[in-house]
Amino acid sequence: MRLRPAPGQALGAEVTGFELENASADDLKTLRAGIYEHQLLLLKEQHLDPAGFIALGKALGTIETYYEPMYHHPEHPEIFVSGSKPGENFKGVPQTGKFWHADYSFMPNPFGITMTYPQIVPTTRRGTYYLDMAKAFADLPESLRNTLRGTKVEHSARRYVKIRPSDVYKPMHEVLADIERTTPAVYHPTVFRHPVTGVEVLYVSEAASFGFVDRNGVRLPGEILQEVLERTGQLDPECRDPRIHLQTFVKGDLLIWDNRVLVHRALHNPAPEPAQSYRVTVHDDEPFFGVEDGNA
Template sequence: MRIEPQLDGLMGATVTDFRLASASDADIASLREAVYRDSILLIKDQRLDPKEFVDLGNALGVIEVYYESMYHHPEHKEIFVSGTKPGNDFEGVPQTGKFWHADYSFMPNPFGITMTYPQIVPKGNRGTYYIDMAKAFAALPGRLQDQLRGTRVEHSPRRYFKIRPSDVYRPIHEVQAEVEQTTPAMFHPTVFRHPVTGEEILYVSEAASFGFIDERGLRLGPEVLEEVLELTGQLDSTFTDPQIHLQTFVEGDLLVWDNRALVHRALHSPKPEPAQSYRVTVHDEHPFFGASA
């Protein structure tokens, strides 16, 4: 197995000659180390069936099954299926992730590692945008860094909640009430130390963040969140902000990334066409939040 830095982007490493069936404990340990060091791993030439993909997740840590069953693979609930495939059975949920987010940030216990395994890659544009929120925090003005340290940020899925088939014709207030009951807002540290790298991570996303509260429990003004999102590149509709990294992939690629340090957003093909990815999400051996900054 070889792990080499990518040379055409802001982050990431390419992994070649990796085969799960013959991988040693040292190989798996090297993958974990590289996730934290390089943020994104592009593992080439994979031919895993769904069970083997789940096996890889189990090798890296403890899998978190997504709380909404409509995303589950029909035979392996550990796999979150996005997109659709041709045929009578449209497996998956289309047009997911079209907003900046960190997976599960709105839940009490987010996970450290996300893996996606594209199954159908469209001919048009397809990829994922990433922003390193450690580097983004380091680039903020000092007065804003000081203002954010010690605060907590509200996370909720209510802004981009995906309507389910069972929600059709339901009164919208019932749907909203169920969202708030099932996934009540979480208040996580705005800035914390990565438990492996020691970097200060800014845990804020355009999709799930709804403002800050200070150590006295008082809310900061909405302009603070607006400034943070602007300065971290998450409001750039052109995706040309120098902090944004576009990770492309081809058939046979498998992506693994650090879900603590990165926010991401899907790049979908502008024209509707078949596209499908499998996702497995994993708790590693470290507490998600290191010491609050």
């Protein structure tokens, strides 16, 4: 197995020669360390069936099955399915993740590692945008960093909703009530130190963040969240901010990233071309938030 920084890119590393069935304990240790060092790994020439993909997730930690069954692979609920594959008798949910987010940030216990395994890659536009929120925090003005340390940020799933079949013809107030009942808002540290690397991470996303509260639970002005999103590049509609990394992929590629540090956003092909990806999400052996800055 060989792991090397992606040539010409500030973010990510490429892994070649990795075969799960032949991977040693040292290989898996190197893979885990690479996730934290490089934030994003692109494993080349993978040939895993669904059970093998799940086995890779279990080799990295404990798999979290997504709470909404409509995303589940019919035979392997641990796999979240985005898109559909011609000839299959089940349909994944199309066009997922078209907004900046960290997976599961709106839940009480987010996970540390996300893996996606494209099954059908369109011939034209397809990829995922990433932003390094440790670097984004370091680039903020010192006064704003000091304002954010020690605060908490509200996360909720209520901004972007995938309508379920059972929601058709249901009054919107009932749909919203279901969201609040199933995924009530949670408050996470706005800034924390990564439990492995020790860097300060800004845990804020355009999709799920709804404002900051101070140590006493008092809501900070909404303009602060707007400024943070603007300064971190998440309000750029064309994703041309120089800090944004676009990771493309080909058939056989498997992406693994540090879900603590990176927020991401899918790049979808607007043309009606088949596309499908599998996703497995993993709790690693570390506390998610490490040490909350300002409260240590």
